Amino acid sequence: xxxxxxxxxxxxxxxxxxxxxxxxxxxxxxxxxxxxxxxxxxxxxxxxxxxxxxxxxxxxxxxxxxxxxxxxxxxxxxxxxxxxxxxxxxxxxxxxxxxxxxxxxxxxxxxxxxxxxxxxxxxxxxxxxxxxxxxxxxxxxxxxxxxxxxxxxxxxxxxxxxxxxxxxxxxxxxxxxxxxxxxxxxxxxxxxxxxxxxxxxxxxxxxxxxxxxxxxx
Numbered sequence: 001x002x003x004x005x006x007x008x009x010x011x012x013x014x015x016x017x018x019x020x021x022x023x024x025x026x027x028x029x030x031x032x033x034x035x036x037x038x039x040x041x042x043x044x045x046x047x048x049x050x051x052x053x054x055x056x057x058x059x060x061x062x063x064x065x066x067x068x069x070x071x072x073x074x075x076x077x078x079x080x081x082x083x084x085x086x087x088x089x090x091x092x093x094x095x096x097x098x099x100x101x102x103x104x105x106x107x108x109x110x111x112x113x114x115x116x117x118x119x120x121x122x123x124x125x126x127x128x129x130x131x132x133x134x135x136x137x138x139x140x141x142x143x144x145x146x147x148x149x150x151x152x153x154x155x156x157x158x159x160x161x162x163x164x165x166x167x168x169x170x171x172x173x174x175x176x177x178x179x180x181x182x183x184x185x186x187x188x189x190x191x192x193x194x195x196x197x198x199x200x201x202x203x204x205x206x207x208x209x210x211x212x213x214x215x216x217x
Contacts, residue, residue, distance in 0.1 A: 024200060025183075025185070025199060025200035027196055027197070027198055028176060028197050028198065029158070029196065030195065030196055031189075031194070031195035031196065034173070035195075037173030038067065038070050038173065040173075041155055041173060043074075043078070044171050045071070045124060045155070048170070049122055051079060052075045052076075052082050054120075055075065055122050056089060056124070056149070057071055057072050057087050057088050058090065058113075059089070059126045059127075060092075060139055061091075062109075063127075063128040064127040067127075068124075069084070071124075072085070087114065088114065089112050089113045089118075090110055090112040091139055092109035092142070093139045093141075095108065096141040098138070099134065117147055118146060118147040118149045119148050119149065121150060123143060123149040123151070124153045124154070125152065125153070125154045125155065126155045126156075127155075128157050128188075129156065130154070130156035131184075132163060133164055133166075134164060137167065140152065153170040154170050154171070156169045156171070156173065157174065158172075158174050158176050158184060158197055160184050161175075162178070162180055174197070178199065178201075182199055183200045185198045185199075185200070
């Protein structure tokens with residue numbers, strides 16, 4: 001990956017660990033379910049775009065990046081002519097967020113692009129949880145400063161709803177109905193030592209039951 005220059009003093013930080021699942025939290029996706037979801041998303045990406053030759057996967061740190069790496073490995077497994085490492089980049093969106101005034105102290109991460117860049121390519125943004133849509137809006141602004149892709153698509157491991165902007169994912173691992181009072185935690189082996197998606201909050205039990213009913217339909 002080719003690093004994109006940032007102002008001095010804004011190097012890549014260490015990887016932060018996700019807060020441990022709160023007492024009473026419920027596991028909604030385990031390691032096998034996460035693996036199957038990523039495999040399905042990888043096949044959907046290839047089918048929709050008629051192969052992976054023009055694909056660039058840009059992971060949004062922290063956990064979007066390891067998810068992008070896993071997707072790239074799956075794309076390369078299906079199409080051996082692809083090189084997984086050449087498909088993946090990292091897109092830091094910190095300075096493009098519209099809530100910096102609320103949280104002014106933020107660590108700037110690294111933006112790394114594949115050697116081929118993104119001009120004329122199909123960029124798939126990869127994130128762990130899609131919520132309000134504001135992170136993705138920031139990502140679109142960041143991309144516009146880096147090049148001109150042919151198209152931009154969005155893959156999310158979990159879509160928990162409650163959008164504040166007109167943004168919709170193209171690929172979803174799990175649609176997870178939640179209330180705004182609930183917390184969704186994604187753990188990945190690369191950053192946290194294990195894979196899992198947990199939900200905690202007053203309506204956690206009801207949300208889980210609702211999701212199970214929806215899946216059974």
